[in-house]
Amino acid sequence: MTEECLGNHHSSLMLAALRGNVSQIVQLKNCTDVDLPIDIDGRPYTALHAAASHGHLAAVTALLEAQADANGGVSASTGCRYPTPIYWAAMGGHEATVEALLLAQADPDLPDQDGQTPLYVAVTFRHLSVVKLLISAQANVNFKDDVETTALHLAVSRGYTEIVAAISGSNQVNSDQKQIQGASALHFAAQMGELFIALSLIRLSGADVNLESDVGATPLFLAAQDNHCELIDALTFFLADPDLSRNGQSPIYSAAKFGHSRAVDRLLRAQADVRHVTRYSTTPLYIAAQNGRKDILTALIKAGANTDDQQKQGASALYIACQKGHAAIVDVLIKAQANPDLQAAEGETALFVASQNGHNGIVNKLISVPAALDLQRISGLTAMGIASQNGHFTTVQMLIKATADVNGGSNQANSAPLRLASEFNHIEIVQALLDARADVNLARHSSSSAVYSAAFIGHSDIVRILVKSGADITIDSPESFSPVHAAVAGGQWRILHVLRELGVQISVETCEFLRGLALVLCLADSETVNRELTQMTFLEIDSEIKSPIIPSRSNQSFRNPSQTEHPDASTLVLNQSAQSLQLHSKLSAAGFTEQRASLQGAAADVLEHILRLRTSYDDIFIVGSYSETWGNNLVCVDGRTDSESDIDITRFVQGRPLHLKGICKCPLAETDSTVEYVAGHIIFPGYSANPAEPMFGSMIRPAVDRVSAFRLCCYPPIGPLQLHRVAKSNIPNAVLQLLTRDISTFPCHVVHAAPQGQAGNQLRVSTTFLERRLMRSLSTLQGQLFVALKFLVKKIIGRRVHGLKAYHAKTITFRMVEETPAEQWTPQNLFDLLQRSLNMLLNSVQSSYGQDYDDGRIMEHFFLSDAHLYLKGADRSTAQEVANVLREVIDELPELLTKFMKTLIPVSSAGLFYFHPFLIRATASHRCSVGVPSGKIATARNLHCSAAVRAASITEGQRFHRLASRKAARLLQVGQRVPESFGFP
Known part of the structure; x- marks a missing residue:
């Protein structure tokens, strides 16, 4: 309190007390009321308050001798709560003043407006001597403030060891009191790792080592969760029960979950139950296997853990290790005689989930055990079937070599490997299965046949291969299930053309039926049928049904799919400027604008929020094209996801972050969580190079890819934010500032992906949150450039040669944004910008020719300058093929853009935007139900x-x-x- 604060309310006595002027107090005490208060911020403030707050002992003594109220006019009986003189003296640490007030019978337990007593405030400001003085005066050490916190809670939470010892030594202390969140002082100490404080609480005040918080956590659970090993030893020495659980999770389960191997060792010494299960029947061994902790797994097995325990959904430790791709874990479990043929609730085995995810090394280990090859899910799907569906060619080859049933061993033709490979257009797998004598006519003349599936979806190469291998395409009756019917039902007029070439005969009656069917489908809602049907119209289907085509049957040569398409020769190729304007107009009409993109981003954010609420888990993120707003659908921005796209959901694995050696600045980084960073990857053995768990979609539900990720403590250096790039960057400063902010806001993480030859040894650093920021910052023209590039890469280039992916298109877009001045982003320049982008991509591919490496790398990563992008599944010869195709595309660009514009669908006149979060909620929230x-x-x-x-x-x-x-x-x-x-x- 200063003189200025008194304002017009000051008095001579108040000033004398404030200054500690004893003689003036003595002169004034008989001519004024020494307890007359002034009002400061609604609180009474007397001369004794003023003297006590400044520690003027003599002034306090003089006022007390003048019969001043030791409590400053505050009384518990009035129910009013204001700071008392002893409160102010305790806050200032004025020990002698506190003692004088206590001798004058000041009440040490009168609280302020927040329920905080002199003892509490003395602890707040760490005045140990005042704390001891108040305790000796029988101050209530158990007094709780308005949030149920005692002075002991406060001292523990701040790590004030001496004060904790002083309070714990009080014969009246109750150290087991809980604050508003249901935690005792010992809970705080255990969570913070305060060993000496915990010992004081146990020895001096008899704190209950087995007391459970309101959420069921014991001190030992909290110590194990945060790897406080000395505390674990201390608590178990004082007979803490190692098996008391929080919501079914025991301390050893918690330690195993967070990867604390030393904590697990200490708990094992304390005879913790290694088979204790959570309410989901999950064991410590299971969670260690899931998180890839070989050291913990080995210790648990040595301590007697049962390798074949299954959790609620039937998954064993071996199952989850195979699903996650933890090869080292699988080795340990196989050596420990884990049963490879245990089936989960829906019938999946370890071999099934390994095959599902393409973990070839693990598949090979399981085959060698040997694991049963043909065990089926409830749906009839086998390991061969799921590998065929997911396109894991090497996995299929391994299973064929091991003599797995190429027909899936089931009467359910829907699950036949050949049908699944045909449906998902995996040509190599189809050929491998046929070479292994898969039944090409399984479920003949039904919609479960391989050729029916391929015809319906439009996979012309697959149809040709199947027919060449003997697939029956005859039509038994006008209403039968035949490939021709499938082609019409799917709107695949090109497949119909191929089938006619391959010799299918269509009777007049069948022709009439098919024309009626085509008309119905053409008029149907485009949400329930293939969009291409609505674009080609009934007339083209009708014409194809009736057209006279000379069959060539067995001598039909196989051609590139692009050769079966016949662009309209009469199409007038506009000049570049006019075509740019037309393309811009068509894209804008289809919703490819900043405004519609923002709406798509908002939908992604809302979906993310819904998933977090429904799963009670905050570390779930919607990423990828759905969240990045521009590439979710290449036809129209109306909220619906393209049939060839998906929604990516990243979920962070619980546990402490990994620390990048040489980059991390964390002062307390643990050695066992520090990893080597090399060229955009971390060295982290034991994980597969398959980042996603796919959940395939349908016509009403988009596909979902679920990605597990591990947190990193920080980002590596970010390229576009380096000074030499910022100096010449055309990215707006506001966007660069947002990127800088996002580095600290959104967690850096690693996913299951690795460079060629490093699968199982490295994980890839992901910059997906920074990519999302930059994508969401694109202008209308920049977004349209990306959409056109993605169309060319996926729909044109990707069908002529393998290697380029949508990520390459995104990286080129980022480079164009960084390198192209703002004034060049005009609608008239869109064609030129596209041409420059393709040339930039071509130059990157060509630059890889003369290099010393042959791993397919073609360009630098945009955000991680020391990392590279690769041609997927390609080598140096493939790079030359890609370059040739890029040259063709650049030459054909006007015609290809005309084709692109024909596929665009304008936004509805009402501007409808589709958002159906609950179609994917179950897919995103629960374990993927595959196959x-x-x-x-x-x-x-x-x-x-x-x-x-x-x-x-x-x-x-x-x-x-x-x-x-x-x-x-x-x-x-x-x-x-x-x-x-x-x-x-």
Whole structure:
């Protein structure tokens, strides 16, 4: 309190007390009320308050001799709570003043407006001598403030060891009191790793070592969770129960989950139960296997853990290790005689999940055990089937060599490996299965046949291979399930053309049926059928059905898919400026604008928030094209995800972050969590190079990729923020500032991916949050450039040669944004900007020719300057093929952009935006249920049946009403012959 604070309310006595002027106090004490207060911030303030707050002992003594109220007019009986003189003296650490006030019978337990007593405030300011004095005066050490916190809680939370000892030594202390969050002082000490404080609490005040907090955590649980090994020893020495659990999680489970090997060792010495299960029946061994902790796993097995314990969903430690790709863990478990054939709740085995994720090294280990090769899920899917579905060619080869059943060993043709490989367009796998004598006509004349699936989706190369290998494409009746019917149902007029070339014969009656079916589908809602059908229109399907094509059957040569397409020769190629404006206009009409992109970003953020609320887990992030706003759909920005795209969900594995050696600045980084950083990757053995767990979509639900990630404590140096790049960058300063902020806001992390030849030894540093920021900052023109580039890379280049992916298009876009001045981003320049982008990509590919490496690297990573981007699955010869295709695309750019514009669909007149979060919530929130029959084909069955019924009310032209009833009777009979599995929607 200063003189200025007194303002107009000061008095001579108040000033004398404030200054410690004893003689003036003596002169004034008989002519004024020594307890007359002034009001400061709504609180009474007397002369004794002023003298005590400044530690003027003589002034305090003089005022007390003048009969001043030792409590400054504050009384517990009034219910008013204001700071007392002893409160101010304790705050200032004025020991002698406190003692004088105590001798004058000042109440040491009167609280202030927040419920804090003189003892509490003395602890706050660490005045040990005052604390001891108040305790000796019988101050209430158990007094709680308004948030249920005692002076002891406060001292422990701040690490004031001497004060804790002083309070703990009080014979009245209750050290087991809980504050508002349900934790005792010992809980605080255990969580903070304060060994000496914990010992004081136990020895001096008898703190209960087994006391559970309101959320069920014991001090030992908290110490184990945070790897405080000395505390674990101390607590178990004082008989802490090592098996008391929090929501079913024991201390040893918690230590294993967070990778604290030393804590696990200490708990094992204390005889912790290694088979203690959580409420989900998960054991410490399981969680160690899941997180790839070989040291912990080995210790638990040595201590008697059962390697075949299964959690609630039936997964064993070996199962989860195989799913996550932890090869070293699998080795340990196999050596410990873990059963490789245990089946989870839906029938999956360790071999199944290893095959699902393409963990070839693990698959090889399991085959050598040997594991049963043909065990099925409930759906009938085998390891061979899931590997075929997911495109893991090497895995399929290994299973074939091990004599796994190439037909899936099931009567459920939906799960046949050949059908799944055909549906997902895995040409190499289809050929390998056929070479291994897979039954090409399994489920002949049904929608479960391989050729039906390929025809419906539009995989012309697959159709050719299957027919060449003997697939039956004949039509038994107009209403039968044949590849021709599939092509019409899927709107695949090119497949229809191929089938006619391959010799299929279409009768007049069948032709009439197919034309009616095509008309129905063409008029149907584009949300439930292939969009290409609505673009090509009924006339093209109808024309293809009726067109005379000379069959060539067995001598049909195989051609590049692009050779079967016949661009309209009459299309007028506009000059570059005009085509730029037209492309800009078409893209804008289809919603590729900043405003619609922002709406897409908002939808992603809301979905992310919903997932966090529904899972009660904050470390879930929506990333990838859905969240980056521009590439989620290459046809229209209306919230719906492209059939060839997916929604990426990253979930961080619980535990402490990894620290980058030589980059990390963390003062307390643990040695066992420090990793080597090399060229965009960390050295971290035991993990596979398969970053995602896919959940395939359907016509109504987008596909989902779930990615597990490990936190890093910091980012490596970020390229676009380095001074030499900032100096010449065209990225707006505001965006650079946002990137700088995001480095500290969004966690750097690593995912399961590695350079060529390093699978299982390295993990890739991900900059996905920085990429999202830059993508969301793109202008309309910049976003349109990216969309056009992505179309060219995925739909044109990718179908002519393997190697380039959408990530390359994104990186080129970032480079263009950084290198291109703002004034060049105009609608008239869009063609030129695209051409420059393709040339930039071509130059990058060409530059790899003369280098000393042959691992497919072609350019620097945009954000990590010491890292590179590679041609996926490519070598030096492939790079030359990619370069040749890029030159072709640059030459054909006007025609290709015209083709692109024809695929764009304008935003609806109402500006509709689709958002269906609960279609993917279950997929994102729970363990991936793999291998179910594809939604696409399942929908095709229903579509085929319902289309037949609907065709009863639609006929060609003016004959519609006259023929409707007659067709209805015939087609309803068709529907009644369809098996139940093909029931109507």
